[in-house]
Amino acid sequence: DISLDDIAMERNIDPKEVAAENFYKEFYRRLKQNSYAFENEWINEKKMQTLAMRRYIDQAMLENKSQKILSVGAGTGFVEEEFLRKGLNIILHECQPSSFDYLKQKNIKFQEYITTNLSDIPENNFDLIFAFTVSYCFTYEQYFSFFKSVYNLLSDKGQLILFDSYLISTF
Numbered sequence: 001d002i003s004l005d006d007i008a009m010e011r012n013i014d015p016k017e018v019a020a021e022n023f024y025k026e027f028y029r030r031l032k033q034n035s036y037a038f039e040n041e042w043i044n045e046k047k048m049q050t051l052a053m054r055r056y057i058d059q060a061m062l063e064n065k066s067q068k069i070l071s072v073g074a075g076t077g078f079v080e081e082e083f084l085r086k087g088l089n090i091i092l093h094e095c096q097p098s099s100f101d102y103l104k105q106k107n108i109k110f111q112e113y114i115t116t117n118l119s120d121i122p123e124n125n126f127d128l129i130f131a132f133t134v135s136y137c138f139t140y141e142q143y144f145s146f147f148k149s150v151y152n153l154l155s156d157k158g159q160l161i162l163f164d165s166y167l168i169s170t171f
Contacts, residue, residue, distance in 0.1 A: 001037075002030045018139055021095045021116060028076075028098040036076070036102055049079045049132050049163060056161050057083065060128055067127040070153065072118070073134040076102035077110065084110050093121070118149035127158050135164045 007026050008015045038046075060067045067089065071080050074092040076099055083090050084103065091111040094100065100112060113121050129150055138146055150160050 002027065002034070018137060018142070020137075024094075025096050025098050028096075028101065031076070032098070032101050032105075038078075043078075046078045050082055052163060053079060053083070053130055053132070053161070056128060056130075056159075057088070060159075064127065068125060068155075069128045069130070070113075070121070070126045072129060072131045072150065073137065075099055077108075078102065079132060080110075081106075081108065084108050093118075118146070118153060121153055123152045124155055126153050127155050129153060129158065129160045130163075131160065132163045 004019075004027070005015065007013070007023060007030070011022055011026055013019075013023055057067070057069065069083075069088070069090040070093060071077075071090060072093045074080055074094055077084070077092055080090055080092060081103065085108060091113065092100065092103075093113045093115070095114070095116045097112070097114045100110075103110060115121065131146075131150065134146075135143060147160075154160065
């Protein structure tokens with residue numbers, strides 16, 4: 001029951017602009033204030049993403065047990081929570097730190113990158129990079145720039161796994 005329009009209006013954010021760090025800081029503050037009362041539909045969608053992520057991770061682990069994994073735009077970390085609990089080497093990325101309060105209040109240990117600039121993350125470093133439902137965060141031009149940045153983060157045989165239910169048909 002968090003109104004995205006209300007956040008934009010209260011923070012003087014143009015609703016036509018792509019949501020950024022200042023928007024998400026307030027969104028995650030309100031989510032925490034509401035005790036992370038996720039809607040069932042959201043939970044079911046995220047569980048499906050966890051299943052998809054597990055399939056890719058399991059396949060990659062057959063080749064190499066020490067896969068280094070990055071989840072770009074991880075949000076609360078809900079999708080990755082299962083893997084973090086199992087001690088998997090998955091590093092989470094977000095544009096601001098408050099989104100990870102969900103995992104921190106559960107005392108789940110994890111590594112994180114907090115940055116809006118993916119070039120702050122070591123290059124040629126990751127075997128798997130997950131980017132689930134991130135397209136809405138970018139303008140059309142920024143989305144292509146995003147792909148270039150992600151490419152630089154992948155190891156020689158690394159893979160980007162992109163899932164996005166919000167892709168606009170003009171892509």
